[in-house]
Amino acid sequence: MxxxxxxxxxxxxxxxxxxxxxxxxxxxxxxxxxxxxxxxxxxxxxxxxxxxxxxxxxxxxEVPDVETMKTERLDHASYNETLGQQPNAIDLPESTFMIVGGWNTNKLVQIYDINRKSFKPLKSTLYERDGSTIVKINNHVYTAGGLRSNFVECLDLNQVDGDWYKLASMNEQRQFAASAVLNDQMCVAGGSDGVNALSSVELYNPVVNIWTNIASMQTKRWQHALVSYNGRLYTFGGGEKLLILNHLNSMKSYDPREENGNH
Structure with missing residues (x-):
């Protein structure tokens, strides 16, 4: 034009x-x-x-009045709270953390909102989790072990109404073990098999659903801590023997990129 x-x-x-x-x-x-x-x-x-x-x-x-819209929102919010509808995991704020199992809590799973200072229940686990360990990888939560248990299960946070589902079991039963994420894999170290403390370490690959033993720690440890930083594992504290107060104050590290690296 x-x-x-x-x-x-x-x-x-x-x-x-x-x-x-x-x-x-x-x-x-x-x-x-x-x-x-x-x-x-x-x-x-x-x-x-x-x-x-x-x-x-x-x-x-066709347009509802404002008061009606407010009432409908309130009714929906009450419904979610009363019936325990699962929150949309994608919308969960960063200020929340998850608690799985524990002594005398059966299969309880809760999230805690730090800002609101409140707990909210999530779907229960398939197995009781007394002394289990837990990590998060790519918006999936993995929990492993517990009292006389080598069972592993996962919760997909991308599915609002999803349930926990079973994965391949660890090679050993582990209670009070420590875990960390190493290269998008779950690493579980030490713990107790009910009789002795363990020094063995397992690595879980969620892509192929397989557990693999890697180099054992130089010291048996249970109720200890495990941290992954820059591709290297650090383990410290805990105890070496069961039923005996022999707390450890040592720390060891392991780099899987080093051929002969030991914890």
Whole structure:
């Protein structure tokens, strides 16, 4: 249109003429009273002098009032709280952490919101988790071990209504072991098999659902800590023997990239 106007500007309509024609057409419209407001059809002049027919539809009757919307929101929120509907994990704030199992808690799983200072229940685990260990990898939560247990299960946080599901079991039963994430894999070290403290270490690959033993720690440890930092594992504290107060204050590290690296 711009190119055409530049070649023959005399054909451009005058704004005053368009305005006068529009006002004349509007004056000719019937009064609004008594019209069906569902559909109001009126005619407006186009630039070339033809008539452009437009249709306007009112949606006033379809819009709920503000109070109704507020009430519906409150009812929905009460429903979620009362029936324990699972929160949308994608919307969970960063200020939350998960608690799985424990002594005399059976299969209880809860999340704690630090800002709101409140607990909220999640789906229970398949097995009792007394002295288990837990990690999070790619928005999936993995929990392993417990009293006389080598069972492992996972909760997919991407599925709002998802349940815990069983995975491949560890090679040994482990209670009060320590875990960390190493290269998107779950590493579980030490713990107790119910008779002795353990020095063995296992690595779980969630892609292939397989546990693999890696280099054992130089010292047996249970109720200790395990940290992964820059591709290296650090283990410290805990005890070396069961039922004996022999707390350890040593720390060892292990780098899987080193061929003969030991904890």
């Amino acid at each position: 711009k190119e055409c106007w530049q070649k023959d500007p005399s054909k451009r309509p005058k704004a005053t003429k368009i305005l006068e024609t529009t006002n004349q057409k509007m004056d000719e419209l019937p009064a609004m009273e008594g019209l069906d407001m569902e559909t109001l059809t009126h005619e407006l002049p186009a630039i070339d002098g033809s008539v452009l027919e437009t249709t306007t539809t009112t949606l006033v009757d």
